[in-house]
Amino acid sequence: MCLAVPAEVLSIDADVAVCRVDRGQTTVKASLMLLPAAPEVGEFLIIHAGFALRVLDREEAEESLRALNEAVGCPLGTGTEE
Amino acid sequence: MSFELLEKFRDPALCRKILDKMESELDRELRFMEVCGTHTVAIFQSGLRSLLPEKIVHLSGPGCPVCVTHESEVNAFLDLAGHENVILATFGDLMRVPGDKGRNLKKAVADGARVKVVYSPFDTLKLAKENPGDLVVFIGVGFETTAPTIAATMKMAREQGIDNLRILCFHKTVPTALDALLSDEAINIDGFILPGHVSAIIGVEPYEFIAENYAKSAVVTGFEPLDILQSLNQMIEWRNKGEAHVANNYTRIVGEHGNPKALEIMYEVFEPCDALWRGLGLIPGSGLEIRPEWESFDAKKQFGIEIKESPALPGCKCGDILKGVKQPDQCPLFGKACTPANPVGPCMVSTEGSCAAYYKYKLD
Ligand code: SF4
Ligand code: SF4
Numbered sequence: 001m002c003l004a005v006p007a008e009v010l011s012i013d014a015d016v017a018v019c020r021v022d023r024g025q026t027t028v029k030a031s032l033m034l035l036p037a038a039p040e041v042g043e044f045l046i047i048h049a050g051f052a053l054r055v056l057d058r059e060e061a062e063e064s065l066r067a068l069n070e071a072v073g074c075p076l077g078t079g080t081e082e
Numbered sequence: 083m084s085f086e087l088l089e090k091f092r093d094p095a096l097c098r099k100i101l102d103k104m105e106s107e108l109d110r111e112l113r114f115m116e117v118c119g120t121h122t123v124a125i126f127q128s129g130l131r132s133l134l135p136e137k138i139v140h141l142s143g144p145g146c147p148v149c150v151t152h153e154s155e156v157n158a159f160l161d162l163a164g165h166e167n168v169i170l171a172t173f174g175d176l177m178r179v180p181g182d183k184g185r186n187l188k189k190a191v192a193d194g195a196r197v198k199v200v201y202s203p204f205d206t207l208k209l210a211k212e213n214p215g216d217l218v219v220f221i222g223v224g225f226e227t228t229a230p231t232i233a234a235t236m237k238m239a240r241e242q243g244i245d246n247l248r249i250l251c252f253h254k255t256v257p258t259a260l261d262a263l264l265s266d267e268a269i270n271i272d273g274f275i276l277p278g279h280v281s282a283i284i285g286v287e288p289y290e291f292i293a294e295n296y297a298k299s300a301v302v303t304g305f306e307p308l309d310i311l312q313s314l315n316q317m318i319e320w321r322n323k324g325e326a327h328v329a330n331n332y333t334r335i336v337g338e339h340g341n342p343k344a345l346e347i348m349y350e351v352f353e354p355c356d357a358l359w360r361g362l363g364l365i366p367g368s369g370l371e372i373r374p375e376w377e378s379f380d381a382k383k384q385f386g387i388e389i390k391e392s393p394a395l396p397g398c399k400c401g402d403i404l405k406g407v408k409q410p411d412q413c414p415l416f417g418k419a420c421t422p423a424n425p426v427g428p429c430m431v432s433t434e435g436s437c438a439a440y441y442k443y444k445l446d
Contacts, residue, residue, distance in 0.1 A: 056334050057334050
């Protein structure tokens, strides 16, 4: 019931964003009413029941990937190389 | 371009490394519970469940709003269906949830009740405008992810002067339920995979009691395989060191303090109350109810609805499953009298329910 999906902001009009889900053509609208600050086009939102809940933090995403690689002992790699 | 970034959280080679690491570090059984329906589905769908070391016992707790909706709450909305001048609006998952005497919303529709499935509570505004002579009653179930969306809808209704929208408010909050689970001695859990999107709203702080009061670990976790594996791996490491922590592994979405704007809107409209959970019973302070200032939206008040203890569905073990005391295939009805096509209990109804996930991925 409460599936929340990441989606890319394509355009914004009056507190509502049109977003693309996955790489496909499907677009969804999301109210931005619950966000502390408006996102920018190209940013990623987590959308649930027609409302954006959060903006994805790119730097944090990169940082956790780095930490993950480090945790299994390949600090510089992507995890795919030995 | 950013989809690629997200896909890195599925890197099979990295998953394998973490799995091997877990395998080598686990010397005892570890019982972990996830309390989010989307995690339940993610763990099965990605194939993780069959890859996890045998010493890991995976339990799905009270993480699906449909599953935790109390029998008495189900009967309350079934009673409302068919009421003169009432249009019920609901998320689709509630349509087949069984109530007493074999009732459900689908059957109510066949008998003439007006029930409208909506994708977003936002859609109820249009519905209310189009039907000025009727009351549109939205069935508000769900946790801190959903409650703010309903609060925002109520605010918009007020701004737009829509006065025929009502909310039947059955919202529940996650940390209070975890507290109740942990204080029950029959329940044996080593660590929690904490819900990602509930936490996006409430942050990490409300879970700190898990380590402080119960010396158990818990990690806020995203929904990709690497997110889940990394959280488990951390909990194993901590346990081996005899430590317990609450941590956030989903920092790309979850900030320390959650989403303050959403929290503000949620608490402007709702306040904490005691709530009945299916299988867990009454948990003080674990629900949300409409504040007196927003009473004109309150369907419970308007229709004099009382929610009280009522008998569980005969034979159904959903309660034990939500507590992690039993696994779905330990229910005598599982796969026999109870299937997704013909569910006896709610855990078999929702796609995020443990019994439905078990059925779909184990019997395939
Ligand atoms: S975190 Fe979100 S998806 Fe998971 S159970 Fe909670 S509300 Fe549902
Ligand atoms: S198998 Fe059906 S009856 Fe048994 S616990 Fe699950 S939902 Fe309830």
